[in-house]
Amino acid sequence: MHVTSPVRTPLVTGGKTYADVTEDICKQVEGKPTRAWTIAFVISFVVLIYGTCCVFWTWWEGLGVWGLNKTVGWAWDITNFVWWVGIGHAGTLISAILLLFRMKYRTSINRAAEAMTIFAVLCAASFILMHMGRPWLAYWALPLPNAFGSLWVNFNSPLVWDVFAISTYFTVSLVFWYMGLVPDLATIRDRATSKVSRYIYGAFSLGWNGGAKTWARYEYISLILAGISTPLVLSVHTIVSMDFATSVIPGWHTTIFPPYFVAGAIFSGFAMVQNLMLITRVVFKLEDYITFEHIESMNKIITLTGSIVGVAYITEFFIAWYSGVEYERYAFLNRMLGPYWWAYWAMMTCNVISPQLFWSRKIRRSVTWTFVLSVIVNIGMWFERFVIIVTSLHRDYLPSSWAMFSPTMFDIGDYIFSFGLFFTLFLLFAKFLPVINMFEVKAIIRSASEKLPKSVSGVAKGESVTSPTFNKNVE
Amino acid sequence: MSHHNDSAKFLVGVYDDDEVVLKAVTEVKSAGVRIHEVYTPFPIHGLDVALGHPRTRIGIAAFLFGLTGFLTMVSLTYYTMGYDWPMVIGGKDNYAYPAYIPVMFELTVLFTALGMVGTFLVSNGLGPTVKPLMFDLRSTDNKFVMAIDLSKNKQSEVEIASVLRASGAAEVNVKQF
Numbered sequence: 001m002h003v004t005s006p007v008r009t010p011l012v013t014g015g016k017t018y019a020d021v022t023e024d025i026c027k028q029v030e031g032k033p034t035r036a037w038t039i040a041f042v043i044s045f046v047v048l049i050y051g052t053c054c055v056f057w058t059w060w061e062g063l064g065v066w067g068l069n070k071t072v073g074w075a076w077d078i079t080n081f082v083w084w085v086g087i088g089h090a091g092t093l094i095s096a097i098l099l100l101f102r103m104k105y106r107t108s109i110n111r112a113a114e115a116m117t118i119f120a121v122l123c124a125a126s127f128i129l130m131h132m133g134r135p136w137l138a139y140w141a142l143p144l145p146n147a148f149g150s151l152w153v154n155f156n157s158p159l160v161w162d163v164f165a166i167s168t169y170f171t172v173s174l175v176f177w178y179m180g181l182v183p184d185l186a187t188i189r190d191r192a193t194s195k196v197s198r199y200i201y202g203a204f205s206l207g208w209n210g211g212a213k214t215w216a217r218y219e220y221i222s223l224i225l226a227g228i229s230t231p232l233v234l235s236v237h238t239i240v241s242m243d244f245a246t247s248v249i250p251g252w253h254t255t256i257f258p259p260y261f262v263a264g265a266i267f268s269g270f271a272m273v274q275n276l277m278l279i280t281r282v283v284f285k286l287e288d289y290i291t292f293e294h295i296e297s298m299n300k301i302i303t304l305t306g307s308i309v310g311v312a313y314i315t316e317f318f319i320a321w322y323s324g325v326e327y328e329r330y331a332f333l334n335r336m337l338g339p340y341w342w343a344y345w346a347m348m349t350c351n352v353i354s355p356q357l358f359w360s361r362k363i364r365r366s367v368t369w370t371f372v373l374s375v376i377v378n379i380g381m382w383f384e385r386f387v388i389i390v391t392s393l394h395r396d397y398l399p400s401s402w403a404m405f406s407p408t409m410f411d412i413g414d415y416i417f418s419f420g421l422f423f424t425l426f427l428l429f430a431k432f433l434p435v436i437n438m439f440e441v442k443a444i445i446r447s448a449s450e451k452l453p454k455s456v457s458g459v460a461k462g463e464s465v466t467s468p469t470f471n472k473n474v475e
Numbered sequence: 476m477s478h479h480n481d482s483a484k485f486l487v488g489v490y491d492d493d494e495v496v497l498k499a500v501t502e503v504k505s506a507g508v509r510i511h512e513v514y515t516p517f518p519i520h521g522l523d524v525a526l527g528h529p530r531t532r533i534g535i536a537a538f539l540f541g542l543t544g545f546l547t548m549v550s551l552t553y554y555t556m557g558y559d560w561p562m563v564i565g566g567k568d569n570y571a572y573p574a575y576i577p578v579m580f581e582l583t584v585l586f587t588a589l590g591m592v593g594t595f596l597v598s599n600g601l602g603p604t605v606k607p608l609m610f611d612l613r614s615t616d617n618k619f620v621m622a623i624d625l626s627k628n629k630q631s632e633v634e635i636a637s638v639l640r641a642s643g644a645a646e647v648n649v650k651q652f
Contacts, residue, residue: 018516018617143555146545150554156564156574164581179542179592186607186617187516206596207605210615211512214599216523217531221595223538228584239577439517446493457491457617 002474010331010450011105012135014288016285016441017458021289025434028284030211031189033431036283041431044423051417055130058410063133065410071403072393076411077131078243080418083268083472084124085166085240086261086381089233090269091117092173096229099222104448105297107440108289113273113282114177115433120272121170124416130164130414135239150232156405158242165239169185172232179218182208182437237265244388251331258317267305267351271374276426278371280435289436292365299364302377304356309384313352331392339404340391343383351378483652485511486635487610488621488644496570497617500525503621506638509624513533514614533598537591546580547575549580610650622650 001294016024033041070074091114099108123176129135140146141163143153153160185205192198208214243262244252274295281290320332335344355377358364363373395402429435483549488503490496499518503510504527513522556562557570564571596602614620621644623635636647 022516022616082635143551150559152560154562154564155552155556155578156565156571158577161577161581164578168581168590172584175588175592179595182601182616183517190609190612190615203603205607206601206603207607208601208615209607209609210514210516210527212515212519212522213512214601215515215518215551216528217595217599219518220531220533221537221591224591228541228587231580232584235577235580242577383497415530420530443517455491456493460613460618 009293011291011447011448012107012289012441013291014452015453016288016445016449016454017456018445019436019458020421020462021442021445022191022460024289025184025436025438026188028136028430029193029432031192035284037431039218041290041424041427044420044427048420048424051413051420054410054413055126055417058414058470059133060131061133064129065408066414067406067408067411069403069405071396071401072390072405074389074449075405076415077127077387077405079389080415081127082240082261082385082389084120084127084266084418084422086237086385087272087344087378088117088120088124088169088173088269089237089262089265090273091115091120092169092229092233092267093269094273095176095244096226099226100230103297104444105294107444108291108294108436109178109273109277109298110284110440111180111278111433112435113269114173114180115429116273116276116426117171117173117269118177119422120269120427121166122174122421122425125166125170127414127416129261158239158246161239162243165236169232169236169248172225172229172359176229179222179225180437181433182206182442183210183218184434184437186210187438188434190359202242206271213351220469224307233263237261238329239351249392250325250327251330251335251388251398254316254319256312256315260309260316263305263308263312264351264381264384267302267309267355268378270305271377274298274370274374274377278367278374279364280430284430284435286436289441294366295367296361296371299358299370299430303355303358303364306351306377310352311472313348326335327355330395334395335391336389336393337384338391340387340394343387347380347383348386350376351384354380360402366415478544485610485650485652486623486625486639487630487646487648487650488639488642489611489625489646489648490616490619490621490643491614491645492643493517493619495643496621497525498523499621499639499644502642503623508623508635509627509636511624511627514610514620516615516617516619519619528559533594535634537587540590541583543590544582544584545579548575548582550579552650558597566615587630591621608652611648 003186014020034286058355066075066077091110094106094113095110098110129138132138141160143155143160153163155161182205185201185206189201189205190197238258238261241257243421247259249255258376277290278295281287307461317332317336320328323329335341354373357373363369390405488499490499490652493515496515498514499523500513501509506598512524513526515522552575553570557568561569563569598627609615610622611618613622621639623639625632625635628635632649639647
């Protein structure tokens with residue numbers, strides 16, 4: 001009866017029972033914070049405080065503290081925004097698109113990837129607020145009746161589309177993630193020994209009891225959420241790319257942008273998931289759940305999307321030459337050979353060459369290589385946005401207004417702020433919420449385990465193992 | 476769930492295995508016992524069908540919410556761009572709807588997601604202050620729990636208990652609310 005097809009590669013190793021899954025994952029939530037967690041949290045929090053001071057000063061003093069000038073009006077702010085939004089694509093891709101494709105390997109990584117998505121989108125949104133300079137007027141981006149003669153927002157503008165795309169994406173991702181958490185929060189609630197945690201996890205688990213009718217509806221809404229999140233996630237970076245593509249700036253005015261940005265987003269998002277999961281799996285001892293199969297599968301997607309990005313870079317170049325437009329040609333030659341040549345070549349090396357190393361099975365199954373290459377990919381993707389934004393702007397039509405951009409400590413400090421925010425939130429998540437989706441892993445154990453124990457149910461915490469007990473009243 | 480009275484008495488069959496409980500549902504039903512509900516730590520495919528639960532209609536609700544979102548944005552863009560403050564941009568119509576497709580799409584998705592999840596919570600009676608009716612705390616961990624409402628069944632407690640045991644229950648308990 002308990003046969004795993006030899007064709008399928010196992011996704012859960014160590015002969016885990018249902019009770020083992022609960023125990024292994026709840027342990028992190030229920031136990032005291034480890035030393036490693038505490039140190040990491042303190043560092044992130046200090047970084048967050050430093051970054052918050054920088055952001056505060058940026059707002060207090062004004063955007064003049066950044067290195068912007070009249071030629072380069074967008075630089076690190078929008079680079080960081082696009083970079084974080086891109087990273088925020090992996091979570092929904094994993095949980096929605098891989099669910100529609102019935103890829104079972106998603107179950108071990110979707111929870112953390114979705115959490116990462118939400119935090120990354122928050123970081124991205126913070127740069128939108130920052131680059132407004134007057135964040136208290138952020139509501140002007142919404143179509144609200146106002147005192148200026150009902151001057152509405154311009155729905156022709158991709159910047160307005162972006163407001164809707166990012167806020168919808170954030171809300172729907174949050175709902176999707178939270179709905180996925182509810183059954184697992186109920187598990188923690190039912191195991192809780194202290195009154196406080198029973199109350200808190202009880203409130204957040206919404207009275208979940210796992211009835212068959214509830215589960216049937218739950219699976220149905222998960223499928224619909226996945227179905228609507230799939231075009232949503234594709235729309236978000238498409239719209240972000242239109243912030244550039246609908247302009248007439250040489251280097252931005254490119255029809256290839258939407259698919260190229262989406263591929264790049266998935267590329268960098270998966271790299272960030274790799275970085276976070278490789279650390280989590282070691283620190284929380286989850287090697288049986290996040291196996292080399294998972295690492296390899298994600299690396300394959302990194303190679304695929306990295307190759308798409310590489311082809312897009314080359315296509316862009318070809319089209320710039322083939323168009324015969326001298327401004328377009330110059331914009332691209334300037335990227336490659338101009339004063340920012342180092343940024344361009346950093347992007348090319350990190351994004352086009354490095355993921356090709358994953359063609360080697362040895363490298364894509366190596367933890368060290370995966371970790372290092374994932375960091376390199378994200379460095380490369382940051383440079384991609386920097387190249388697109390700054391090198392397209394800094395030499396415009398009038399050579400007399402050509403300028404260079406160099407970051408000030410506030411450009412850097414505000415970027416550091418987003419790292420502090422991201423890691424503080426991720427560490428809080430990793431401590432107080434189950435980092436792996438327990439119920440989904442339990443649901444695949446039978447078909448995806450390397451080997452199954454005699455009783456797949458296992459022995460729950462505090463359960464007696466003597467003999468089947470029957471209530472005296474019924475005997 | 477909320478219909479139970481204070482003295483409701485249940486027999487609770489605890490199963491170790493998801494495959495066993497799925498078969499047990501059919502066996503218990505064919506023995507003429509009405510099942511209140513089965514509680515499991517993860518979704519078991521076909522369990523709702525075996526129990527005879529009707530197919531959920533939440534998809535219809537989701538569609539209607541999506542339609543509402545779509546129409547809301549159609550109206551809002553029409554009112555703001557075409558009627559209240561028309562602007563000529565690039566010599567196009569005031570209501571140049573292809574440019575509004577992105578926002579129409581986003582609002583459709585937003586309304587679908589929030590409306591559907593809201594409907595789900597309401598129809599299942601879920602909320603932050605809801606006390607769950609737990610027949611066995613292990614049913615969110617590793618056990619599969621079948622609850623039988625004694626007041627809804629003609630058979631005696633002992634008869635039902637033996638049906639449950641014969642269907643593979645590892646434990647049979649009494650639970651009173």
